[in-house]
Amino acid sequence: MASEWEELEKLSKDELIIELVKSRRAMRNMCRLLDEISKDGASHYLYDRGEKPSEEWLSKIVSYAESKLDDGDHLDGSDLERYGVDSETADRYCYGEDW
Known part of the structure; x- marks a missing residue:
């Protein structure tokens, strides 16, 4: 099993x-x-x-969050809030409201 440093690199x-x-x-929060x-x-x-990210960063965050989902799971607002x-x-991004 890789160390945390090896995973982060x-x-x-x-x-x-x-x-x-x-x-x-x-x-x-804690x-x-x-x-x-x-x-x-x-x-x-x-x-x-x-915070409200720029469109560029929102795109990067969405891609990254989707890569962390389990198979069969779908991205929702709470995933992005994390x-x-x-x-x-x-919510606007995930539920198709005007972004």
Whole structure:
């Protein structure tokens, strides 16, 4: 089994950027969750809402996200949101609304 470094070195620069944004978004979400729990003893889970990427980056993110799907699965808005795309853009792309 390859190490994490060996797996990451196989990725292109664009794929590494997409993975970095995904990881940073996950970290922001986790930090907000932990902050809420430490202050209030509970969480309302305010997650990172993502950003609207350029058309060029959206195309790259879509291609990468599709490459990570299991056979038979179809891309939906939540898949793109995991990679830092805002929900409005993700839904418009996946459900054929005017992009």
